Amino acid sequence: MSDVRARIAADMPRAWRELAELVKFRSVADERQFPREECVGAAEWVRDAFVDAGLETAELIETVDGSLAVVGHRAAPEGAPTVLLYSHYDVQPPGDDKLWSSAPFELTERDGRWYGRGAADCKGNVVMHLLALRALGDELGVGITVVSEGSEEMGTGGLEHLVLERPELFASDIIVVADTGNAAVGQPTVTTTLRxxxxxxxxxxxxxxxxxxxxxxxxxxxxxxxxxxxxxxxxxxxxxxxxxxxxxxxTWDGITYEADRFRADAGVLDGVGLAGSSTVADAVWAxxxxxxxxxxxxxxxxxxxxxxxxxxxxxxxxxxxxxxxxxxxxxxxxxxxxxxxxxxxxxxxxxxxxSPFEARTDGPGYAALGDALAEAFGKPVAAAGQGGSIPLCNVLAETFPKAEIILMGVEEPLARIHAPNESVDPREIENLAGAEALFLQKLGASDR
CATH class of the missing domain: 3.30.70.360 (Alpha-Beta Plaits)
Structure with missing residues (x-):
């Protein structure tokens, strides 16, 4: 693990450059707001980046909603599992530029965080995948399928239709959906439920x-x-x-969500009470x-x-x-x-x-990722829910009932995704890339 972590640490300046390039694309999947060329440019960038990171093939596939899905593959060694790594390159509209402290489509560093629309949701996860794959290089002992969606934020269902139309593109043993995040910076967390x-x-x-x-x-x-x-x-x-x-x-039986931290995360004004009489975790996840x-x-x-x-x-x-x-x-x-x-x-x-989604937590993939996250962060892994929904998870679960679906990512509460001044903590990108690389190593070693 130390060699992999060292490679990722040395690669972080490149991660900054890559995220800066990717954030520049105004890849809002709505031509009423930004030209289609912005999404096309982002899709091409993602495709080329994953080929450079070691994929054997990668292509752009137009879906029924007009968006481009990036789908790439690297064949599994005989007897080894295939892992699907998901992210999306489209972003939410920036809203009023006056509410941003820096230009929304220019990656800017302030107080140790990297600011820009999509820096966390979900371009930071694209870069996290790239770091993990480059760190492993030829040591990768599993098959890899990479999928990066182009219309997730619009919810128009292009990728979901593609899964149903061409399931062979997505067939895998374990699916890592990198579009959630840790309960707090430095607290490794897997998301087990979606409302x-x-x-x-x-x-x-x-x-x-x-x-x-x-x-x-x-x-x-x-x-x-x-x-x-x-x-x-x-x-x-x-x-x-x-x-x-x-x-x-x-009731929720996973990690707690303290009221004071929730108030800070949500920006509740001083003196204003929280709604409801349950715990915060019960209210937002259960x-x-x-x-x-x-x-x-x-x-x-x-x-x-x-x-x-x-x-x-x-x-x-x-x-x-x-x-x-x-x-x-x-x-x-x-x-x-x-x-x-x-x-x-x-x-x-x-x-x-x-529909809501509940992940299986009793499989070898979940166990391997839990061990990898704990090793990378130096803390036990917590289970949390997410108030949002990711319809793709249900489609994948129905299409591949034997596959494990695991949700994680760089989008912790301070990231303020969908809001002005979205940001990512680069330590989250680095640690999660290390965890993902170790996870893939563990899977490859266990099947040799």
Missing amino acids: GIANVVVRIDTLEGEVHSGMYGGPAPDALAALVQLLSTLRDAHGNTVVDGLTTDQ RPALTVLGIDCPPVVGSAAAISPTASARLNLRVPPGIDVQEAQDALTAHLKAHVPWNARITVEPEAVG
Whole structure:
């Protein structure tokens, strides 16, 4: 392990240069915001980098959503397993540049962290894979399949369709999904569960049109007030999510998530309390969570003294493993219809659902990675959940039921992924690359 770690440490200046080159690509998979050429350039860069790192073949495959998937291979020695290493090169839009302390598409170092859109999610994981493969070189004793997705952040499903259409490209014994992260910097963590997603849009209609609040206010049913009252029924007095017919008392049996650290990670303002009466770990990893994503109603600036005839909201329900996501969406729809005040007219439009995921933790791959992470970080490995969803995991699990799927990555809480000033701690890249290299070594040695 010491030789591999030394090689990775010596390679970190190159890792900086590579991540800087990759961050420069404005690879948002939405041509309304950035030209397609940005994603094409990033895909070509990733393909060429993995060939340089020792893959025998690598190609760009256009998927049904128009994005390019990078798929590369290095054949396994006889009797050795094949490991699939996943990442994605597309990124979230940067948002308002004024909220960034440095240009979002220029990698910038500040206080020991590397800042830039995608530095952690997920271009930092691309570089982590490259470091591990280069450190092993010809010592690699397993087969490798590399997959880097081009539309993960848009959720348009291009890679998922490709898995179903051409499963032979992805056949492997162990799948490492590098798109999560440690519970904290320096705390090796594997993600064992992902919450699913069940969104709906609810609309309330009460009047034929706006009417004067002075003449009709009081008995006239205010659609916005009805919506506010309806949304309030989705939380109890403590702030817990409550949906009729939905189980909400599950508990988390992995690593704890201390309230003070959660407050700091989430940027909770001083004096503001946390919602809910459970532990933080229970709330974010084991229980359903309802978020109001947006409301359509008159804006404050320019609003008139009028009663709103219509109002709508988009609701996001996160669904943990153990709960059927379609049943959860149906329960949310039924709850809204049952609790709408004043017999107001209500329309609930469901969006596509994404199922939760729970990884197997009893296989040789999981054990080997746990040992490798503990050795690389010098600490025992923790198990954590993730509030977000990665639909690809479910598709891979259904397509390759015998394969182990393991989730890890460089995206710890301080990375502020999807937000302004996203960053990565280079120690996370270095240590995880060392862990991945050792993991691959262990797998190769065990099958010789």
